Every structure is written in structure tokens, then in C-alpha cells.
Amino acid sequence: MHELTENLLMAFVVGGGICLFGQICFDVFRLTPAHTLCLLVSCGSVISGLGLYDRLIDFCGMGLTLPILSFGNSLTNGALQGLRDYGFWGIFLGMFSPVSAGIAAAVCFSFFAALFFKPKY
Amino acid sequence: MKGTWIFNNAPLITAGGAVGGKDEKNGPLAAYFDSFFADDVTQANSYEEAEGFFLSRAAQIALNKASLSSGDIDLFIAGDLMNQITSATYTAAYLNAPYLGIFSACATVCEALAMGGLAVASGKCQKVLVGSVSHNKSAERQFRYPNEYGSQKPPTCQKTATAAGALLLADKGQGIMLESVTVGRVVDYGINDPLNMGAAMAPAAADTICKHFSQTKTSPADYDLILSGDLGKMGRELLFDLLSSQGYGPDKQRLKDCGLLLYGEQKDAFCGGSGAGCIASVLAGYLCNLLQNRVVTRILVAATGALLSPNWVKQGNTIPCISHAVSLRVGDNNA
Amino acid sequence: MQSQEVKGYKSLMKKHEVKKPLFKSFSAAFLFGGGLCAAAQFIFNLFVRYGGWQHDQAAGIVLVIVIAVTTLVTALGYYDNLGQIAGAGLAVPISGFANSMVCAAIDDRSEGIVQGVATGSFKLAGAVIVFGCVSAFIVGIIYWLGGLLGFL
Numbered sequence: 363m364h365e366l367t368e369n370l371l372m373a374f375v376v377g378g379g380i381c382l383f384g385q386i387c388f389d390v391f392r393l394t395p396a397h398t399l400c401l402l403v404s405c406g407s408v409i410s411g412l413g414l415y416d417r418l419i420d421f422c423g424m425g426l427t428l429p430i431l432s433f434g435n436s437l438t439n440g441a442l443q444g445l446r447d448y449g450f451w452g453i454f455l456g457m458f459s460p461v462s463a464g465i466a467a468a469v470c471f472s473f474f475a476a477l478f479f480k481p482k483y
Numbered sequence: 484m485k486g487t488w489i490f491n492n493a494p495l496i497t498a499g500g501a502v503g504g505k506d507e508k509n510g511p512l513a514a515y516f517d518s519f520f521a522d523d524v525t526q527a528n529s530y531e532e533a534e535g536f537f538l539s540r541a542a543q544i545a546l547n548k549a550s551l552s553s554g555d556i557d558l559f560i561a562g563d564l565m566n567q568i569t570s571a572t573y574t575a576a577y578l579n580a581p582y583l584g585i586f587s588a589c590a591t592v593c594e595a596l597a598m599g600g601l602a603v604a605s606g607k608c609q610k611v612l613v614g615s616v617s618h619n620k621s622a623e624r625q626f627r628y629p630n631e632y633g634s635q636k637p638p639t640c641q642k643t644a645t646a647a648g649a650l651l652l653a654d655k656g657q658g659i660m661l662e663s664v665t666v667g668r669v670v671d672y673g674i675n676d677p678l679n680m681g682a683a684m685a686p687a688a689a690d691t692i693c694k695h696f697s698q699t700k701t702s703p704a705d706y707d708l709i710l711s712g713d714l715g716k717m718g719r720e721l722l723f724d725l726l727s728s729q730g731y732g733p734d735k736q737r738l739k740d741c742g743l744l745l746y747g748e749q750k751d752a753f754c755g756g757s758g759a760g761c762i763a764s765v766l767a768g769y770l771c772n773l774l775q776n777r778v779v780t781r782i783l784v785a786a787t788g789a790l791l792s793p794n795w796v797k798q799g800n801t802i803p804c805i806s807h808a809v810s811l812r813v814g815d816n817n818a
Numbered sequence: 819m820q821s822q823e824v825k826g827y828k829s830l831m832k833k834h835e836v837k838k839p840l841f842k843s844f845s846a847a848f849l850f851g852g853g854l855c856a857a858a859q860f861i862f863n864l865f866v867r868y869g870g871w872q873h874d875q876a877a878g879i880v881l882v883i884v885i886a887v888t889t890l891v892t893a894l895g896y897y898d899n900l901g902q903i904a905g906a907g908l909a910v911p912i913s914g915f916a917n918s919m920v921c922a923a924i925d926d927r928s929e930g931i932v933q934g935v936a937t938g939s940f941k942l943a944g945a946v947i948v949f950g951c952v953s954a955f956i957v958g959i960i961y962w963l964g965g966l967l968g969f970l
Contacts, residue, residue, distance in 0.1 A: 365867045366860065373859035374852040377911065381851025384906030385844055388635065395634050395909055396942065400949040402910060407953035411960065424859035427877050428884065428911040429851070430946060437954035445958055445965075453958035457951065463878040464885065464912060465947075468919045469939065471889040476923035476935040479893035529928035629925035631892050632942065633901020633908050633917050635843075638836045672824050682831050720834040725827075754836060 369423035376425030399430050406434025415439075436460040486691075487665045487698035494603035494611075495658035496811070497651050500544030501768030502537050504619070504645030511747040515768035517544045520645075530621035531565060535573030537647035537760070538563070538616035541767065542574055545612060545649040549656075556580040557608035560599050562591035563616045564643070564759050565625065570616050580612070588788030589684075589713050590667075591615040592648060592763040593807035597664040599652045600809075606654075614649030614767075617758030626677070626793055639679040641715045641757035644745055648763025650771075659774045662781075663699055665808040667691035669790065675801045677791060681718025681754055684787040687804035688714060689725035692785050695808045696731050703733035707779035710770070712762040712786035712806070713742035715754030741765040741786075762786045774813045781812040843905055850900075850907025858884060881912055888916040893924060918942035 380402070387398040409415045415435040419426045426432055437457055444456020458465070503516045513519075518540055520533070527533035538561065546553060559578055561571035562585040575582035587594040595613035602608040620630050622643035628634055652661065670690050674683035688711045696702060703709060703726075711722055719740045726732050741762045742755035766784060773779045785808040796802065858880050865876040891897045897917050901908050908914055919939050926938035940947070964970025 366863045368863055370856050370859050370863075374856040377855025378848040378852025378907075381907045381910045382844055382848045384851075384910040385847035388906055389838060389840055389843055395914075396945045398906070399909070399914070399946050403946050403950040404953040407950065407957055410954075411957035424862055424877075424880065425852075425855045427862075427881070428855045428858050428913075430910055430912060430915055433912070433915070433946065434950045434953055437950045438957045441954045441958035442961055445961055450962055453955060453962065457954055457958070461950075464881050464915070467882045467885045468889075468916045468943070471886060471916070472920040472923040472939055473935060475889050475893040475920050476927045477931075479924055480927065531928075624925060628942070629921045629938075631895060631898050631917075631921035631924060633892075633897045633904075633914065633921075635902055635905040635909075638838050672827050682834075686827060717834050717836050721827075721830060724830055724834075 369421075372421055373423045373425035376422040377428055380425070380429040380431060402429065402431050403434040406431035407438045410435040410438035433461060433464070486667065486694060487663060488597070488601065489663040489699060490600060490604045490661060492604060493660040493662055494600045494652045494654060495656055495660060496771065497653045497656045497658035498545045498548035499651070499767030499771040500541040500548065500649045501764040502541040502544070502647045503764055506749065507644065507646050507745065507764070510745055510749060512745055512765065512769050515772050516764065517541075517768065530618050530624065531569060532573070534563060534565065534570035534616055534618040534621050537618065537645070538570055538574040538614055538649065539577045541616070541647040541649040541764075542578060542612055542614055545614075545651045545767070549651050549653075551610065551651070553578040553580050556610050556612050558583065558599070558602055558611045560585060560595040560611065561614045562586045562595065562759065564588060564622055570618075571614075574614070578612070587805055587807065588790055589617075589757055589759050589762060590786035590788030590805055590807050591759045592650075592766060593712075593784065593786035593809050596650065596652070596661060596809050597666055597807055600661045600664055603652050603654050609654050611652040612649060613652060614647065615759040615763040616647035617643050617645070617760035619643045619645045619758070622758060636753060637678050638753055639676075639681065639717060641680060641713060641742060641754050642746065642752040643758035644756045644761035644764065646745075646758070646760035646764035648760065648765070648767035650767050659771060660812045660814055662810040662812045663695075664810070665691055665695040665698065667694070667806040667808070669803045669805050671801050671803045673801045675796065675799070677796045677802065679717075680757060680789045680802070681715035682721060683802045684712075684789055684804040684806070685714055685718045685721035685725060687806040688712070688722050688785050688787045689729065691806040691808050692726060692783065693729045693731050695783065695785075695810070699810070703731055703737070706781050706783045707737065708782040709733050709738050710782060710784045711738070711740045712788070713755065713757035714740050714787060715742050715757065717754055719743065744769065770811070774811060777813060780814075781810070783808055783810050846903055847905045847907040850904035851910060854884075854908070854911050854913065884911070884913055885916040888913040889920050892917050892920040897921070915943055915946060
């Protein structure tokens with residue numbers, strides 16, 4: 363049973379906290395959703411670049427994987443892994459590998475959703 | 484500063500057609516609409532096309548009420564919120580009448596009334612059909628985000644009405660007199676938040692209403708109702724304060740807002756309705772009804788429009804606003 | 819326009835400002851965002867415990883599931899209503915990214931499959947990808963230079 367509830371509370375608090383930060387950007391700093399998300403993604407890359415993100419994920423689990431921050435982290439991880447494997451050109455070769463699941467799923471699902479659904483009133 | 488035209492031989496509004504969508508049907512003014520599109524799209528292939536259907540039906544209803552066919556129309560003046568006013572053009576093609584397309588954002592119907600009134604008063608036209616339309620979904624697409632996007636709207640924002648209104652102006656017959664028109668100037672108080680249009684537009688409304696009072700030598704007490712176009716809750720309060728500070732403070736009960744009237748307390752309307760169809764349908768349905776039944780005898784309608792484009796705002800510019808006012812009165816036939 | 823007038827108007831605006839209930843909005847974002855992450859964590863744990871997946875793969879699968887659910891909720895027309903309540907709670911997690919793609923694709927369907935759906939899909943989501951890519955590139959370049967110059 364312990365394995366199933368592992369990290370649940372951390373995920374809740376950390377994930378909720380990041381969303382709270384996003385909401386503060388919306389309401390207090392009056393940023394548009396696009397500005398807020400771009401800011402968060404860039405933050406994710408920076409934290410990843412400092413080598414902290416994956417260590418934090420061990421504690422926070424989905425609380426750090428689900429927010430868009432992790433998109434920046436994954437891209438950076440991919441770029442750095444590519445750099446280690448292939449040198450300079452690896453930055454480009456590897457960048458999208460870790461995020462491929464998310465982007466591929468979003469593109470395919472949205473395409474078929476658009477074929478079968480209309481905007482609902 | 485000029486801008487007020489008083490018609491000695493007042494053109495008459497002889498018929499009106501108001502068409503609404505689903506939310507308008509559930510609103511407090513539902514009884515005054517002539518027709519509804521229950522699903523907001525009907526057989527249209529897109530929201531933009533549906534918008535054209537709305538205005539066409541409103542125009543057809545106004546013509547039917549006056550027992551006219553589109554061939555009897557000397558001029559059709561209309562506009563909407565879309566790029567290149569496609570919905571009005573669609574209706575013009577449907578009517579197959581001489582057509583002038585105009586744009587004043589949400590103040591379009593008052594601009595159309597001003598131009599139509601001028602055309603009739605000059606004697607060049609006998610029957611002029613004016614109208615405007617807006618559609619919530621097509622406006623969301625063009626001005627904000629795609630529909631179904633889960634972004635949070637602030638409480639200051641307004642809901643674009645899915646509605647159309649058409650009015651028939653004639654030189655003789657039975658109807659409501661278009662006494663005078665005040666054409667507004669562009670007013671920009673430096674508001675750059677496109678989700679707070681009420682606040683952006685209130686100074687324009689105040690400017691035009693004050694100009695109207697001073698140039699027609701009337702006062703707020705001369706009107707049974709003073710209506711702003713679509714300022715919403717916050718904009719109405721601001722307008723009241725602005726008018727009061729200029730010495731034209733009306734009785735607060737008599738200062739109404741078409742956007743607030745249209746949706747009442749519907750929660751998802753936030754500060755109230757807006758859009759070119761909002762004031763057009765309220766005017767063609769509710770207000771014409773009040774005047775025809777002599778519940779009120781003289782009203783001032785100041786439609787307000789925010790003349791912005793999405794790119795203009797993204798480029799960091801402020802929102803230029805305009806307001807045009809028309810004074811309507813019932814009385815005996817002016818002939 | 820006299821600036822005096824404008825100044826007076828700005829203070830008038832403050833007086834009549836329609837205030838957003840901040841506490842309510844913050845707690846909604848926290849609860850929705852936290853709840854979504856906790857639910858995802860639970861599914862992740864299931865995959866690891868019973869599916870025998872490695873952590874990396876399980877995380878990817880959970881993301882795909884969240885994206886699929888978001889697609890469905892968006893397509894059925896409920897996501898915008900939920901987003902109005904949750905705010906950043908549903909915009910910041912990957913569900914917001916998926917929603918921004920699905921809503922753009924569905925909404926642009928009327929312009930056709932190529933010029934609407936395909937062209938429009940990344941209308942909103944593109945910003946996130948561009949910023950993610952550019953920032954990852956900059957980090958990569960720093961590491962590359964660091965390797966060349968010997969300080970990393």
C-alpha cells in the first residue's frame with residue numbers, strides 16, 4: 363500500500379504551489395497566460411541547467427513532472443544528453459527526445475479531436 | 484466642437500427586427516426578441532457564417548413587419564465586428580440592395596442610424612434599412628482566444644452578445660422619430676486592458692452625451708431613459724460619475740446600460756453584454772417596444788465602441804473609443 | 819487630452835474597480851493544480867507498482883494519459899468552464915498545454931484541415947515550445963562552451 367501513496371502529498375503541495383505561482387502571475391502581475399507559461403518553461407530550463415531538477419523530481423514526483431516547468435527541463439535534459447553523446451550537434455539531435463511523447467500525443471489527439479468534434483456552445 | 488444634427492423633418496423608425504441566440508433566449512429581455520437561433524450555429528458551416536444568418540434574419544423580420552420586400556430598400560447600412568465586416572456584407576448580398584458597410588465596433592448601429600437618418604432627411608432615400616450583428620464565438624476567435632481555451636477571464640470583462648438587430652427608417656408612416664443625432668469623437672484615456680472595455684469606453688460615452696445635452700439645449704430631465712451601449716456594471720458607474728462631474732448628472736434610475744439589460748444577472752456575462760449586436764437587438768426589440776407602447780416617450784441612446792484590433796493592443800497601444808448618440812421620441816406623425 | 823482629466827479618471831476607475839476575490843482564485847489554483855498532480859502521481863505509482871515500468875517510461879505514460887483526458891474534456895466542451903474556475907491550476911500543468919493545442923485545432927476546423935487545423939494547432943502552444951527550445955539551447959551552448967574552455 364505504501365508504494366501507491368508514495369509522494370502523493372508532495373505531488374499535491376509542490377504541484378499546487380507551482381500553479382499558485384502561476385495564478386499570482388495572472389492576478390497580481392497581470393501577465394497573460396502565454397507570458398506566464400513562457401516564464402515557467404524558461405525557469406524549468408534554468409533549474410535543469412543548474413542540475414537540480416531531476417534531483418527534485420525524486421522527492422516531488424508528478425508535482426514537478428506535470429507542470430509545464432518540466433517541459434523546459436526535458437528539453438534541456440535532451441540537449442545536454444545529446445551534447446554528451448555527440449558533441450555540439452547533439453544539442454539539436456537530442457533536444458526533443460524526452461518530450462517526444464508529450465508533443466506527439468498532443469498533436470495526434472488534437473488532430474483527431476478536430477476531425478470528430480465541434481466547439482460546443 | 485460640432486457634431487449634433489437635429490432633424491427638422493425627423494426620419495421615422497417604422498419597424499425593427501431583433502434576433503438572439505441561446506443565452507439571449509434565457510435572458511430577461513427574451514420576450515422582446517422576434518426570433519432565436521437556439522443553437523447559435525443553425526445550418527451554418529462556421530460561426531462567421533452564422534453571424535451573417537443572424538443579421539439576414541433580423542433584416543428580413545424588419546422588412547416583413549413593414550410589409551416591404553428587399554427591392555423596396557433604397558439603402559442598406561450595416562456593420563459588425565469581424566474583419567472586413569463580412570457578416571454585414573453577407574446580408575447585403577442576401578438583400579441584394581444598395582449597401583454601405585460601416586464599422587464603429589459596438590457603436591455601429593448608432594452610426595448606421597445617423598447615416599440612415601441623414602440619407603432619409605436629405606430626401607435622397609425613402610426607405611433605409613440599418614443593422615448590426617455580433618456573435619460571441621466568432622468574436623472570441625478574433626479578439627481573444629479560441630473557443631474552448633481554458634483561460635480565466637477577469638470579472639471586468641464582458642460577454643459579446645450573439646444577437647442582431649435591424650431597423651427600418653422611412654420618411655413617412657407611423658413610427659418612432661429620430662429627433663437628433665450626435666456624432667462622437669475618438670476619446671482615449673490611455674486604458675490598454677482589452678478585458679476592461681467598460682472603463683475604456685465610459686469617457687467616450689460621457690463626452691458624447693454631454694455634447695448632446697449642450698448642443699441640443701436639453702438636460703437629463705428631458706429624457707425618460709438615457710442608455711449607454713455596453714459599458715457594463717463598472718462602466719455605468721464610471722459614466723454616472725463622469726456625467727455628474729460635468730453637471731449633467733441624470734437620475735440614476737434612468738441611466739441604463741444595454742449590456743446589463745440584455746443579460747441581467749447571468750453569471751457568465753461578468754460585467755454585462757457587449758458587441759455590435761447587443762445594443763442593436765436591445766434597441767430594435769426592447770426599446771422600440773417601450774417607445775411604441777409609450778412606456779417611455781423620449782430616450783437618448785449612446786452606443787459606445789472600442790475601436791481596437793488584437794494586434795493593435797499587442798503592440799502596446801491604448802484603446803481608442805467612440806460613442807454616437809441618437810435621440811428617439813414618440814409623437815404624432817410629423818407630417 | 820488634458821492629463822489632469824486622465825489622472826482623475828484613473829482614480830475614479832480605482833474607486834469603481836470590480837475586484838477579483840484573490841483568496842478564492844489562489845486557493846482554486848492551488849487545489850486544482852495540486853489535485854491534478856496528486857492524481858497523476860497515483861496513476862504513476864500504479865504503473866510502477868503493477869505495470870513494472872521504469873520511472874522514466876511511467877512518467878511519459880502518465881503525461882500521455884493526462885493529455886488524452888484533457889483532449890476529451892476539451893472536445894466535449896467542459897475545459898473552458900473548468901479553466902474559468904481553476905485558472906492557473908489547469909493552465910500550468912501539461913493539461914493546459916494540451917488544451918491550448920486541442921482548442922486551437924477544433925476551433926480552426928471551419929477553415930479546413932490544412933489551413934485551419936494543421937496550421938492553427940500551435941497557435942497558442944507554439945510560444946511554450948519556442949521558449950522551452952531556446953532556453954534549452956542556451957543552456958546547451960553554455961555547457962558546450964564550458965566543456966571547450968574547461969570550466970564545466
